[in-house]
Amino acid sequence: MESIAEFGSMVFGEAEMKRRLPEETFEALRETIRRGRPLGRHIAGPLANAMKEWALEKGATHFTHWFQPLTGVTAEKHDSFIAPGPEGGAIAEFSGRELVMGEPDASSFPSGGLRATFEARGYTAWDPTSFAFIKDGTLCIPSVFCSYGGDALDKKMPLLRSVELIERETLRLLRAYGVKDVSRVTPTVGAEQEYFLVDAELCAKRRDLVLCGRTLFGAQPAKSQELDDHYYGAIEGRVQAFMRELDGELWKLGVYARTEHKEVAPGQYELAPFFCEANVATDHNQLTMELLRRIAPSHGFVCLLHEKPFAGLNGSGKHNNWSLMTDTGVNLLSPGKTPAQNTLFLLVLSAVIKAVDLHQDLIRLSIAGASNDLRLGRTEAPPAIVSVFIGEELTAILEAAALGNGYDGAGERMLESGIKAMPRVRMDNTDRNRTAPFAFTGNKFEFRMPGASHSIADANTVINTIAAEAFADFAEALEKAEDPDETAKKLIVGTVKAHGRILFGGNCYAESWKEEAARRGLVELKTTLDALPRYIAPENVALFTRHGIFSERELRSRYEVSLESYAKITRIEARTMLEMARREIIPACSKAQRHIAEAVNAKSAAGAAAASEKRRLLEADALLEAMDTRALALEKELARADAAPDSHAACVACRDGVIPAMAELREAADALEQITASSLWPFPVYEQLLMGAR
Ligand code: ADP
Ligand code: MG
Numbered sequence: 001m002e003s004i005a006e007f008g009s010m011v012f013g014e015a016e017m018k019r020r021l022p023e024e025t026f027e028a029l030r031e032t033i034r035r036g037r038p039l040g041r042h043i044a045g046p047l048a049n050a051m052k053e054w055a056l057e058k059g060a061t062h063f064t065h066w067f068q069p070l071t072g073v074t075a076e077k078h079d080s081f082i083a084p085g086p087e088g089g090a091i092a093e094f095s096g097r098e099l100v101m102g103e104p105d106a107s108s109f110p111s112g113g114l115r116a117t118f119e120a121r122g123y124t125a126w127d128p129t130s131f132a133f134i135k136d137g138t139l140c141i142p143s144v145f146c147s148y149g150g151d152a153l154d155k156k157m158p159l160l161r162s163v164e165l166i167e168r169e170t171l172r173l174l175r176a177y178g179v180k181d182v183s184r185v186t187p188t189v190g191a192e193q194e195y196f197l198v199d200a201e202l203c204a205k206r207r208d209l210v211l212c213g214r215t216l217f218g219a220q221p222a223k224s225q226e227l228d229d230h231y232y233g234a235i236e237g238r239v240q241a242f243m244r245e246l247d248g249e250l251w252k253l254g255v256y257a258r259t260e261h262k263e264v265a266p267g268q269y270e271l272a273p274f275f276c277e278a279n280v281a282t283d284h285n286q287l288t289m290e291l292l293r294r295i296a297p298s299h300g301f302v303c304l305l306h307e308k309p310f311a312g313l314n315g316s317g318k319h320n321n322w323s324l325m326t327d328t329g330v331n332l333l334s335p336g337k338t339p340a341q342n343t344l345f346l347l348v349l350s351a352v353i354k355a356v357d358l359h360q361d362l363i364r365l366s367i368a369g370a371s372n373d374l375r376l377g378r379t380e381a382p383p384a385i386v387s388v389f390i391g392e393e394l395t396a397i398l399e400a401a402a403l404g405n406g407y408d409g410a411g412e413r414m415l416e417s418g419i420k421a422m423p424r425v426r427m428d429n430t431d432r433n434r435t436a437p438f439a440f441t442g443n444k445f446e447f448r449m450p451g452a453s454h455s456i457a458d459a460n461t462v463i464n465t466i467a468a469e470a471f472a473d474f475a476e477a478l479e480k481a482e483d484p485d486e487t488a489k490k491l492i493v494g495t496v497k498a499h500g501r502i503l504f505g506g507n508c509y510a511e512s513w514k515e516e517a518a519r520r521g522l523v524e525l526k527t528t529l530d531a532l533p534r535y536i537a538p539e540n541v542a543l544f545t546r547h548g549i550f551s552e553r554e555l556r557s558r559y560e561v562s563l564e565s566y567a568k569i570t571r572i573e574a575r576t577m578l579e580m581a582r583r584e585i586i587p588a589c590s591k592a593q594r595h596i597a598e599a600v601n602a603k604s605a606a607g608a609a610a611a612s613e614k615r616r617l618l619e620a621d622a623l624l625e626a627m628d629t630r631a632l633a634l635e636k637e638l639a640r641a642d643a644a645p646d647s648h649a650a651c652v653a654c655r656d657g658v659i660p661a662m663a664e665l666r667e668a669a670d671a672l673e674q675i676t677a678s679s680l681w682p683f684p685v686y687e688q689l690l691m692g693a694r
Contacts, residue, residue, distance in 0.1 A: 044096030052094035065124035112557030155457035162464035176478035184327035190275030194316035221687035308374035315375035316452030323444035355466035357502035372451035382437035389436030535559035
């Protein structure tokens with residue numbers, strides 16, 4: 001239990017602040033953290049000093065502003081505390097200014113045209129709502145990252161803006177409905193993280209895993225996940241050791257790492273933390289991804305966070321659980337025992353339903369990316385069509401409301417096990433629907449489309465913004481109402497009528513849902529490239545600028561950065577495939593075929609027919625020929641993408657030319673793998689990779 005005692009030991013949290021700061025300073029800081037009050041200038045100096053003292057005691061020697069540029073991973077630039085001291089010695093220094101602001105330059109991060117080199121200044125600014133922490137002997141100060149002109153260059157600035165927005169609009173809604181005792185509302189988030197572990201030695205032998213984080217070649221193994229014998233299985237050996245170390249390190253950083261289990265695919269696992277405020281949850285998820293990657297090698301693993309490391313097997317996502325919590329301790333998405341009587345809950349629930357229906361495109365956009373395209377709509381992930389699942393009882397309640405009927409539903413239900421000795425347990429009001437992209441799961445919404453490698457900042461920025469907009473609409477109606485409760489009920493009924501098409505309780509993975517969704521007029525943005533232009537659609541620009549989440553310039557920059565990223569990822573993968581095909585697979589297959597040809601010659605000389613060798617040789621030779629021509633074709637498509645006049649054209653060339661050519665090349669290689677002697681195949685195959693991580 002020693003590690004649990006160490007929980008938060010590397011975080012400069014409230015207890016540490018209280019111990020080290022004058023009472024007045026501490027109170028002022030707490031107002032900022034808890035109530036979002038601006039921080040007085042005079043506080044930075046004493047606070048920086050206290051932080052430095054604490055960090056030095058913990059053995060830290062450096063500090064850094066820790067920020068989240070548009071690459072999706074975190075960035076840091078270390079400065080030591082060292083400054084010249086008396087008599088040629090040194091002292092440790094850390095000023096209030098250094099705490100509050102940094103100018104890392106950092107001009108090579110993607111900015112989508114927001115920073116030309118002549119105006120390359122970039123600033124990091126301290127975000128006091130997320131605690132500083134020590135990682136690897138470095139005091140990390142969670143920060144936002146912006147340009148000289150104040151444009152957001154990161155994922156945190158818009159998220160923080162959206163957190164303030166939803167707090168404002170939820171409070172407004174609550175007041176309008178008559179709830180007066182709440183003074184703070186925060187979005188809460190718990191992000192379940194899926195990942196793969198692959199044996200490090202095997203991984204090092206595959207260029208695709210090393211360079212792209214996923215396999216670009218590989219025939220299906222004889223056995224993978226069909227028997228579900230990995231899912232929730234006993235966690236043994238070095239995986240167990242890895243998870244224990246990971247939990248311990250995350251706890252020190254204040255991350256509530258809680259649930260660990262095996263996922264469906266062999267070598268696939270999941271980590272779920274206890275939820276916390278959206279902003280902190282986003283930081284914690286970034287730390288989780290970083291530590292997953294970093295701790296794996298000391299246990300002989302590589303951790304893959306890619307959305308689809310292995311074709312044909314389950315990919316990895318990140319379930320983003322979202323709700324709203326008041327400072328009076330109420331979860332606004334908690335239905336209570338009798339949801340039918342809980343008008344406020346139904347009001348909040350229907351506002352979210354309305355928001356998702358109105359902004360399906362933004363929900364889809366918030367999780368777009370080349371790697372997630374490989375996962376969405378396959379057997380284990382929701383399709384690129386957004387729908388909402390709320391379960392039978394809530395559907396019945398809303399339908400009854402819409403029809404003007406009373407609901408005389410189940411009320412409290414107990415689990416009937418038929419076993420007397422079992423304790424009686426109350427059942428949830430909703431069952432599960434594991435295929436729904438946006439599912440109400442009892443007291444929160446679980447958004448299942450985000451990819452495993454992505455920051456959850458984008459998704460939560462969108463959810464906060466669109467929910468806030470719907471709350472604002474409702475609040476406006478309630479503010480004018482004479483009887484808020486009556487009006488609230490009308491709003492709920494109206495929402496079900498107007499937006500009920502987004503509700504779906506069936507199997508979202510089925511082909512028939514696609515047709516049904518089209519009939520309902522739901523939006524399907526199949527690929528990332530179909531989704532990205534929604535960044536700059538006039539109605540979305542209007543929405544985000546109206547609420548101060550993104551300026552039009554920021555949206556254009558994000559559009560540009562996302563286009564560039566899509567094209568870059570695709571081209572890196574295509575080049576890696578060409579390398580592997582020409583320098584590894586083709587030479588290995590030539591050699592294998594020479595062996596067969598020699599056997600043909602030897603056997604023929606000895607008077608045998610050598611019919612089976614001849615047949616195998618012809619088959620293999622035809623496939624090798626196909627590989628050669630398909631590699632040439634891929635090269636041509638790649639050249640076309642390289643020559644595209646702008647990033648959108650490059651993406652189109654990638655989607656319509658490069659990606660299909662990659663699939664063709666892979667098909668030939670995978671067929672060859674299945675008829676080539678194992679001993680001659682140039683790198684580890686699926687079976688070895690999947691079964692090797694234990
Ligand atoms: P489930 O059984 O639905 O997966 P869990 O209780 O295991 O539910 O929770 C899954 C994730 O949802 C966890 O990370 C959990 O902390 C998070 N979660 C639970 N309640 C909330 C909430 N009110 N707001 C945000 N996340 C929540
Ligand atoms: Mg879950």
